[in-house]
Amino acid sequence: MKKFLCLSSILVTSFGLAACSNNNSSAADRDHNTRIKLTFNDKEVLIRMYDNPASMAFLAQLPLTITFEDYIGKEKISILQKRLSADDVETGDPSKKGDFAYYAPWGNIAIFYKGFEDATNDLIILGQIESGKENVENIHGDFTVTIEKVTK
Template sequence: MPAHVFGETLQATNTPGGLAMRIEFSFSDQKFTASLYDSPAARELASMLPLDLTIEDYSTNEKIAYLPRKLTASGNEPFGDEAVGDLCYFAPWGNLAFFHADYHYSQGLVRLGRLDDGIKPLLTRGKFPLQAKVAGP
């Protein structure tokens, strides 16, 4: 069953997707948005906003940011269509994973959504304060 992408704001709607959610992230001089899929973990993440986190490089293909508490991983199923630009949650560690290069599914990885405008902001190397909030229209 394909995931449904939410729309523009965190509001209840009468659309088949249920809630509409987009998150705006900013760190250093970088700003980007991600559209969330219709899943329990994505809705739980949106309910935590706004958040002040720390984003840092992990391996050579992703940036990560630890959440203040773990999200649900219920309803998650393995996926095989991994793509650069995926926003995921790694349940065992409790962190967001922003993929800016190829990756492979591993147990405990929950796909939350997709970056809206590409990966360029994630190529800024280093560790920075990260702000996450509901994206405006």
């Protein structure tokens, strides 16, 4: 009987810890099957979106045509007409090269073509570039982008 009670308490504790740990998964663990395509200057960038509320809200706004500009030599940014909700989304990870993100205080999306060392609690990673990183790195000045979901 003691063995049964001990085993039962271990199982309950294990399930409880597993449930808590699911809330702390990183954005990279939440890949989604949805991809978007950014088209500009006869170039393309494909991004795999993550499965979080901000990403889903962004996808609901597509298709979009917006203008990007360079910001601090590390990212291309564009202010969205309609802000995304930052509620219930994990933030605080430093960006890395290829991240497609949303910066809540300014209401802008960003494509990081270089990593950013400092973490911020206001940056939400929406997805990761799968192909075409070099197209973002090699463009200078403002550029207009059409963003649409990729159909399978």
